[in-house]
Each structure stands twice: as structure tokens, then as C-alpha cells.
Amino acid sequence: MRISMNRRYSLSDHLIGHADNMLRTLFAPSSASRPSPAADINNRALEAWEKDEARRLMRVNHTGEVCAQALYQGQSLTARSPELREKFREAAEEENDHLAWCEDRIEDLDGQTSRLNPIFYIGSYAIGAFAGLLGDRASAAFLAETEYQVVDHLNRHLHRLPTADRKSYSVVKKMSEDELKHAKSAEQVGTLQLSEPAKGAMRLMSRIMTGTSYWV
Numbered sequence: 699m700r701i702s703m704n705r706r707y708s709l710s711d712h713l714i715g716h717a718d719n720m721l722r723t724l725f726a727p728s729s730a731s732r733p734s735p736a737a738d739i740n741n742r743a744l745e746a747w748e749k750d751e752a753r754r755l756m757r758v759n760h761t762g763e764v765c766a767q768a769l770y771q772g773q774s775l776t777a778r779s780p781e782l783r784e785k786f787r788e789a790a791e792e793e794n795d796h797l798a799w800c801e802d803r804i805e806d807l808d809g810q811t812s813r814l815n816p817i818f819y820i821g822s823y824a825i826g827a828f829a830g831l832l833g834d835r836a837s838a839a840f841l842a843e844t845e846y847q848v849v850d851h852l853n854r855h856l857h858r859l860p861t862a863d864r865k866s867y868s869v870v871k872k873m874s875e876d877e878l879k880h881a882k883s884a885e886q887v888g889t890l891q892l893s894e895p896a897k898g899a900m901r902l903m904s905r906i907m908t909g910t911s912y913w914v
Contacts, residue, residue, distance in 0.1 A: 716771045720823070723767045724816055728798035731791065735872040736803060736865035744807075748860035753809030754912050755855050756866055759873065760800035761812045761911040762848060765822040766793045772826025773841065779834045782887050786841075789880045796876065799869045806865070812911040825903075838887040843897060845881035847904060849874050 722728075744752065770790040777783045804811060812818075829840040852874040859866050 730795040730798035734799045735868040752863045753807035756803045758911045763797040764815045768819040768822035769826035772823040773830045776830025835890045838884045839890045842881045842884040845877045848877045
């Protein structure tokens with residue numbers, strides 16, 4: 699059950715909907731509204747080391763999308779502006795495509811998603827809700843900065859992926875393009891300028907997430 703953000707609901711209604719979203723994100727197969735960028739691309743057979751590196755990187759990217767779903771849900775819970783809630787809804791729909799694309803690619807690579815995803819989801823949801831409590835402009839600024847950092851992260855993965863894995867490359871490239879669009883969209887709402895310590899803390903949390911999900 700995905701709650702529409704264009705109607706009025708009680709807090710308990712929103713929390714029930716958000717709990718349902720969490721369970722679907724963590725434990726149900728994701729379905730995409732758009733075809734995977736990898737659908738029509740053929741790879742040569744990957745070497746064992748190439749396959750291992752690709753599935754680890756795609757697991758990191760999948761965990762990032764789990765965190766994105768949680769952030770958007772947390773921020774939408776405490777957002778005041780209907781316009782901003784709509785931005786979160788639109789971005790979450792595209793992020794769900796990313797989630798499904800990553801899941802499909804991990805399965806193709808005979809991998810598994812991170813066992814730490816429930817922890818990352820809960821933590822990201824709490825961070826998103828707190829950002830929303832600071833006000834819509836602060837929340838939009840947090841979203842924009844998060845997306846810009848994700849773009850940097852995905853672009854680094856484009857250089858790290860084995861060159862033979864054109865399927866994963868195409869998925870990550872499209873994800874990067876979408877994330878940049880989300881950042882620009884958030885800025886249109888009107889954002890504050892985050893402090894450098896705040897940006898540094900966000901980068902630190904990102905490194906913890908990517909470092910652990912690469913291995914677990």
C-alpha cells in the first residue's frame with residue numbers, strides 16, 4: 699500500500715503506509731515501471747574476479763537505493779509543503795526502478811543483497827524524518843546534497859566496474875542521470891546552504907554504508 703501524498707491522512711495512516719513500504723522494500727521483490735537499461739545489452743562471459751567485483755558494487759548500489767527509499771519516506775512524513783512531498787513521491791518512484799534494476803543485476807551475477815539493509819533502512823528513515831523537522835528548505839537542501847553525493851559515488855563506480863560488464867555499467871549510468879535530476883528538482887523548491895561539517899558528516903555516513911555493504 700503506497701499512500702498518496704496529495705490527500706490528507708492522519709499520522710497513524712502515514713505510519714502504517716510507511717511500515718508497509720519498509721516491508722516491501724526490504725523483503726518483497728521490487729518491480730520497475732521502466733525497462734532496465736541492461737535489458738538489450740549483451741556481455742561476454744565474465745571472469746570470476748570480474749563477476750565478484752561487479753556483484754559487490756551492485757550490492758552497494760542496491761543498499762544505496764534502500765537508503766534512498768527510507769530517506770524519502772522519513773522526509774515525506776515531516777514535510778510541510780505539498781509541493782515538496784510531491785517531489786519526494788516522484789523521486790521515490792524512480793528510486794524504486796533503481797532498486798528493481800539492481801536486484802535483477804545482482805541475481806544475474808549470482809549475488810545477494812546486503813544482510814544489513816534493515817539496519818540501514820531504519821537509520822536512513824530516522825535521518826530523513828529529522829531533516830524534515832528542520833523545515834522544508836533544510837529538508838530540500840539535505841535531499842539535494844544527498845543526491846549530489848550519490849552522483850559522485852555512482853560515477854566512481856562507473857570507473858570501478860569491470861569494462862566487460864556493460865550491463866551493470868548501463869544501469870549505473872542511468873541511475874546517475876536520474877539522481878542528478880532529483881538533485882536539481884530539490885533545488886527548485888528553494889534550499890538552504892548546508893554547512894561543510896554537515897556535508898562531511900553525510901559523506902562519513904555514506905562511507906560506512908558503502909564500506910560495509912561491499913562485504914556483507
